[in-house]
Amino acid sequence: MSKLKILVVDDESRMRKLVNDFLTKKDYLVIEASDGEEAMEKFYMNRDVALVILDVMMPKMNGWQVCRELRKESKVPIVMLTAKAEESDELLGFELGVDEYISKPFSPKILVARVDSILRRANKIESGEIMEAGMIKINKSAHQVSVENQNIDLSYKEFELLVYFIENKGIALSREKILNNVWNYDYFGDARTIDTHVKKLRNKLGNAGSYIKTIWGMGYKFESE
């Protein structure tokens, strides 16, 4: 399996280097950004980022803002680094969907341990990596999908699309958003191509096809209940 990408955002280069070193030692691939804007750019360019480490105090766009922006686009796990351990800050963080909250100064070992823990929990690391949604089971590493324990064949794009749907279940997804995430962000094709893929996917999924709901005038939504 290829290395997992981690995006480290901090304005202090010393801090970035420290974190980078420890994570690299643990065989992660680290991408750095020195401010919020750069972070968002790098994130768009690296859609397969597995986790983001975010400093709260930064110029231009602070950590909370970056967090909010990221959450509009993605469920990627977020670890916040903060100087002061204010309880209200921490609560705000959890509301925004922060996954972990580490106050400076921290032990790099702990940081790495928490990163490991989050990624393990997010099933990004090894562990068969099986996603379930209703009667659909997906083995991501084996690129295998089953419905009611019956294996089905999906093409590459169909598979990607289904995974994206399931990773964002319960969320209404516009065609634009789907294009940006499942296709490359610089894809300029017709958004209606999604319709065709959805049709095929629904067909191949059989009974589970109805999990993909059409939201008229808006896009699609996956719901397994």
Place this chain on the structure above:
Amino acid sequence: MSKLKILVVDDESRMRKLVNDFLTKKDYLVIEASDGEEAMEKFYMNRDVALVILDVMMPKMNGWQVCRELRKESKVPIVMLTAKAEESDELLGFELGVDEYISKPFSPKILVARVDSILRRANKIESGEIMEAGMIKINKSAHQVSVENQNIDLSYKEFELLVYFIENKGIALSREKILNNVWNYDYFGDARTIDTHVKKLRNKLGNAGSYIKTIWGMGYKFESE
């Protein structure tokens, strides 16, 4: 959706009660156990436990042992409570597959926030902010509306209109204003169109339909009381 079960394991009944109270307030169903053996028993009896909160220091079987036992059986998220904040302990915890590590004394609010966060991540909790107005609940990201906990289907325009009303509740809105905000600003149609949409909305909202008040000679106003 039914309540999520949380198993709280601690030998101090005072602590159990404290945690229990806060979690119950947040609408979780709490099961208590006062030592490791009882914890395992209760866990076997309640296979649908969504999360375990575990004190480290306990007689008979300490927290680490319980953790190990649980991990043999299940991937249920585990939160460890510990008196001392020893780094080595924490590292051991992560190795054992502990999801979160909170050192005493802790703020109950933080505990609840972390529990929420873990369950949200585990996809047990529907994510996304929810707007409420009287008996109406709106999950904007899911593009879903419920009245008295019963989901209802709204068309795109109806949804937009309702959101606009609720975002401006208590404020009298002229037709012109509504057109400019819910329709495109360059829409030159009949303002009477709104009447029709309001009618449909009131209809679909059922009992909550009366929240949309007519202000004669002026427009409409949303009020949920």
Place this chain on the structure above:
DNA sequence: ACAAAATATGATAAATTTGTGAACAATACC
């Protein structure tokens, strides 16, 4: 109570959006 004005309602027409099948293009596979 009555007329005038405004809103509610129901039916219907118009406009949009989506589903679908087929053609075409790109890519991977022998």
Place this chain on the structure above:
DNA sequence: GGTATTGTTCACAAATTTATCATATTTTGT
């Protein structure tokens, strides 16, 4: 190079939403 598979585009039918209009009902001012 040829063939099979996958991905994209397009056109048209089907589905759904939205706008319009005529009519009924309600409100207001006198």
